[in-house]
Amino acid sequence: MIIASAIAFAVWYLCFRPTSASASTRVPSFSGVAAVRAGGSGKSGSWSGKKDVAAAAADAGANLILIYGTQTGTSEDFAQRLAAESRRHACVPLVLDVDSIEFESLASLGAEAVACFVVATYGEGEPTDSAVEFHEWLTEEADEDALEGLQFTVFALGNKTYEHYQFMGRSVDEHIERLGGSRVYVRGEGDEDGQMEEDFLAWQTELWPTLVEVLGVDLDMADNSLIRLYETRILPSLPQPPTPPAPGTFDARHPFPALITANVELHGQASDRSCRLVHFDLSGSGLSYETGDHLGVLPHNDPELVDAVIGRLGFDPEIVLEMPPVDAAQKPYFPGATTFRNVVTKYVDITTPPSRYVLRALAELASDDAHRAELEDMVDMRSESGKAKYKAFVVDGCATIDDVLARFDSIVFDDMGYFVELMPKLIPRYYSISSSHKQHPNSVHITAVVLQYVSASGLLRKGVATNYLASLAPGADTCDIFIRTSHFRPPPNPATPCIMVGPGTGIAPFRGFLQDRDADRAAGADLGPTVLFFGCRTPDTDYLYADELDAYQASGTLSSLHIAFSRVGPSKIYVQHKIAEHAAQPNKAKYYMEKLAKAGRYQQDVW
Ligand SMILES: Cc1cc2nc3c(=O)[nH]c(=O)nc-3n(C[C@H](O)[C@H](O)[C@H](O)COP(=O)(O)OP(=O)(O)OC[C@H]3O[C@@H](n4cnc5c(N)ncnc54)[C@H](O)[C@@H]3O)c2cc1C
Ligand SMILES: Cc1cc2nc3c(=O)[nH]c(=O)nc-3n(C[C@H](O)[C@H](O)[C@H](O)COP(=O)(O)O)c2cc1C
Structure with missing residues (x-):
């Protein structure tokens, strides 16, 4: 009889679908006001490299502190969107990554500010990697009254097909209250399997009036100008490329350009689908992995779709640009300077059906009144016809930004950087490593099923990463990768x-x-x-x-x-x-x- 069995089961969520967009929205005038994202002066720093939240808020004059815990970027985007929106309600935002803050300093925010936690659940009902320490502190280490006086609210992101639905958001909400925090507004929950976007918008309906009241802000100070987090700087030519990281320092922010050494079709000829075995050469990278780890792949968009989108925008694809942050404490949108074609290829999500947030911003850029009216109708949650149109065209039709720009062809961007900033970021895809470090220490293998499907509108849609992977030529092409440690062993x-x-x-x-x-x-x-x-x-x-x-x-x-x-x-x-x-x-x-x-x-x- 077998006494001890290790039963392992591979489970992953194939619908990897960020539904949000980066912050920034277009309104009549551009004042150049920045949405402040982090404290600037030395006062808010500490020996640990973590920020004193109250000091950072004071530095920035902020009264709405948006703290996000993200794995794949959606929570960060939501926090940035709240930051952009908050200016319209006379609040002054500060956006912080949960892994950048001193937890004990939260209570010092006092009655002058509200902390809004935007947190996702990951793994099998776990915090995101960045929020592990915060969750441990909240649940195990903090003193009973550690958050006495903290005014807070929570927006939780999850997916109800997971057993531990919204574990993290619910736990954060419960424990902050247990530690003395005062919930000023009900927790919101966004379900990725349902309508995350609608959940997020519905939650905001009463959020803003509540914050205006709790913070006692003067609505005459509301700022309706365009809020940009990044500048667009056009350069005359490509500067020298930055020095690549030294071996051993490659990670998600500094991916390794691995040579493809094999790319094999695994399905038989009788199959109407495709599944690829892809080998990546790790030689010279200093990267290592263990059996069971995940490979992070930074995909490129389909070159034809990139050209189509750039064509509709009417920009020269060879223009060289850089996008430094308005707030110098933040990172640029992408490293260094590069061509617009390269930016759209590597950094912008041009396939995910655009959110209502994006459509609302596009409506303001449409010169044709009929286009503007139709887009505004689609984003109006009170309009039944608008909701039906959004569902049919965007959701069921799996519309890309290309489809939207084609249908509403009076939309004009006068700043290519604004397009980049408005769209969601192209995020890495993860793959279970299909090789053992014991047999292949210098090579990583993955098994990827190539995603192609037909939308309700009858159009062929292609998954970004898997079709990109399928196109890579062994011995010639490289692919940007990093290793993500897993618990699956x-x-x-x-x-x-x-x-x-x-x-x-x-x-x-x-x-x-x-x-x-x-x-x-x-x-x-x-x-x-x-x-x-x-x-x-x-x-x-x-x-x-x-x-x-x-x-x-x-x-x-x-x-x-x-x-x-x-x-x-x-x-x-x-x-x-x-x-x-x-x-x-x-x-x-x-x-x-x-x-x-x-x-x-x-x-x-x-x-
Ligand atoms: C930890 C982890 C490990 C993973 N391991 C593997 C692995 O080993 N092998 C593997 O193949 N995948 C794996 N995945 C999934 C992988 O990360 C990608 O999500 C997958 O390859 C699709 O990526 P893509 O860029 O090609 O598709 P995307 O461009 O991301 O498109 C996916 C989106 O298309 C939409 N979509 C898909 N089908 C339809 C449809 N029929 N109708 C309407 N819309 C649809 C959905 O919105 C979905 O989110 C793993 C995921 C995780 C999180
Ligand atoms: C590997 C993986 C595990 C997840 N586990 C859970 C879970 O246990 N419970 C849940 O409610 N949602 C879970 N989710 C859904 C995420 O919370 C959801 O995708 C969310 O939008 C991610 O936000 P982020 O982009 O900010 O990381 C999981 C998603 C992935 C990809």
């Missing part, structure tokens, strides 16, 4: 039995696990039973790594392999059926399957 002791359930591209990390155990076996270790449950449609289409799995069975690395073919024979067979038939510990395995089924994520994650 093979059992450290090779003798520990390991049951892996990896349907579809869920097999991705387990290819790494198998390589790991294969290396241990080759080095003379005794392997515990190693069992893989894999699911796909048919043997001819998407049976990934069939030859490798055969070889592992022959060598003894894989003790048993159970394949569920969902489109062979009269009934659909999925991995849960195979587990019920064969699992050594059906109860535990069943637990994982039921967890997924309960969350309604099984089909979504697997196919």
